[in-house]
Amino acid sequence: MTSSAPALAKGEAKSELNDSLDTGAKKVFCVPEHTVEIIANSGEGAQKCGQIFGSVSAKMGNGVWTVEIIPAEIEPPPRHVTSTSGNLIRFGTEQITNWGDRTKLAVAFNEQVLLSRHRLDSLDDECIILVEDMWENHDDENIRKEWATAMEEMSSANYRIVKVPIEEESLKIVDNPHHGKNMFALGMLAEVYQRDLDLIKKQIANIFRRKPAKVTELNIALVELGIQWARENLDFQFDVPAKVHEEARVVMNGNQATALGAIAAGMEFCAMYPITPATSVSHELCDIIESYGGMVHQAEDEIAAAGVAIGASYAGKVALTVTSGPGMALKTEFMALAVMTEMPLVLVDVQRGGPSTGLPTKVEQSDLLAALYGQHGDAPRVVMAPATIEDCFQSMITARRIAETFRTLVIVLTDANLATGVQQFPRPQLDERWQEAPLDLSAVPEGTLPYDWDHSTGLSRRIIPGQANGQYTVTGLAHDEFSKVSYEPESNELGCNMRSRKLAVFQSTLKPPTVVGDEEGDLLIVGWGSTRGAIEEAVGRARADKLKVSSCHLTFMSPLEPGLKEIFSRFKRVMTVEINYSDRLGDPYITAENRRLGQMCWLLRAHTLVDIDCWTRVPGQPLRPGDIHNAIVSHLENGAAS
Secondary structure, three states, X not given: OOOOOOOOOOOOOHHHHHHHHHOXXXXXXXXXXXEEEEEEEOOOOHHHHXXXXXXXXXXXXXEEEEEEEOOOOOOOOOOOOOOEEEEEEEEEOOOOOOOOOOXXXXXXXXXXXXXXXXXXXXXXXXXXXXXXXXXXXXOOHHHHHHHHHHHHHHOOOOOEEEEXXXXXXXXXXXXXXXXXXXXXXXXXXXXXXXXOHHHHHHHHHHHOOOOOHHHHHHHHHHHHHHHHHHHHHOOEEEEOOOOOXXXXXXXXXXXXXXXXXXXXXXXXXXXXXXXXOOHHHHHHHHHHHHHHOOEEEEOOOHHHHHHHHHHHHHOOOOEEEEEOHHHHHHOHHHHHHHHHHOOOEEEEEEEOEOOOOOEOOOOOOOOHXXXXXXXXXXXXXXXXXXXXXXXXXXHHHHHHHHHHHOOOEEEEEEEHHHHHOEEEEEOOOOOHHHOOOOOOOOOOOOOOOOOOOOOOOOOOOOOOOOOOOOOOOOOOOOEOOOOOEOOOHHHHHHHHHXXXXXXXXXXXXXOOOOEEOOOOEEEEEEEEHHXXXXXXXXXXXXXXXXXXXXXXXXXXXXXXXOOHHHHHHOEEEEEEEEOOOOOOOOOOOOOOOOOOOOHHHHHHHHHHOOOOEEEEOOOOOOOOHHHHHHHHHHHHHHOOOO
């Protein structure tokens, strides 16, 4: 575990590596990609260190995917395996679409947070670990024992442990190392991976732009100290070449992309109540939306936020409300009101683990059935799920246009993986067609009804308060075409028919999903949302092993994209891969008859009557391509994914 040799580059002989180190030369490994994580107690700045490293790598031209490691508690106890906070960054020469399998290099501010990652099997067996050394000989005997016990437990792996005086070095610049050692760590990583120091300085200056200049200067000095220490004490570097892109690129996380997409779509109003992990959407909007004539309203609760958004839509604005699972549960009555009154409304649900308050800072895809069916009565709505951070931007434009064209509720299901992950993608070329057309506030033609449904499409004119001849009563009760309360069988049937008809019309505009790989084969993997990158990487590995596996990824869940049954018929087996719960055959009392399936699996079986299987996990973290690949192999060999 304390070998002096760093992890080997792929295909490199150990003897050659050791010879190069014996001469005192610093070995530079050229690799197509690497995964690094920075972990610490909550409040020690590991997330900020990782965010800067990831953003700088992306701006240098590397493909990047980041995953935040966040404890659920606001102030968890320090030096505890359940309190790990930090950031994981996978970056490479080509585009990176998921967080990969195992970490190759880790920076740990204490051995307990390191132990937590070891127990989660997150570290490569030959991971290089730069760990704070102050705990090994700490004055507190209990801490020394904790260090020794942790190191003994981790000795089962072939880690290379490099002890670093992070706090001692940081005290050369700042009086309180808790306000500086993250930047020292950033400096070490900058030297190990040869990151652009000028970009790091610009990033730090931007982060601390509202603080005194001295703060920026101290942070940069700490980075430079970390670079110097690594240069003098580490015997390895990694070269991850960047790819030159001809087109302009942007770097952001999914919540930022969602906010910017809302602005690009012309959304002028957002009402929300803070909830993890959705809150930073409103933070981003608050910084910029007023410059575009809009506003953000923080309501007193989730219910009020939905009501205010519907009110803004009624007044003619483009309305948005943002939440996570528990908040969406509270909004259900107002969601039904939007459906009944046919008020355009976009609801973004940044999914997290559940049920109840569940896993506030962890990822799941458990809100699909709630988004589709979590409603009293028949309340059809459009449900869609972006698969990448770029999709988070584009989905807001699509959602706004659908909501207004069809006068309906559109639910956009992102998740915690997308929300906090950072990725670079081509800078969107803004298009004025993304924006709402100017409102037609001319007099409503005589005889126009409030719900003047076209019986073939279910569509009707949207009337804005104040339009001449446009006065009508808005009600959540069953109503007729005049918007008058009506309990007549015919009018209720007609209203249900028209609200549903719009989804059929919308579905007629959709194309079948693209199949990645061969159009037919032994197994088709179906996914949705943020799992796409991991699924496609796993399928790529399986295909490289000559397995007849393909994948397709769904964007729309209501209505479903057309042609699914025909696509499924070309494969011997179909299996969904999802981050939600399903029973496993073979577990006590679980049979083929009583087994609960993954949520997309359930949906597709109902719609296609195809015998679809599922492989799901709820680890509170994104799925790894290696685990999906193992499930594919198991399913093909045994007829089930273990």
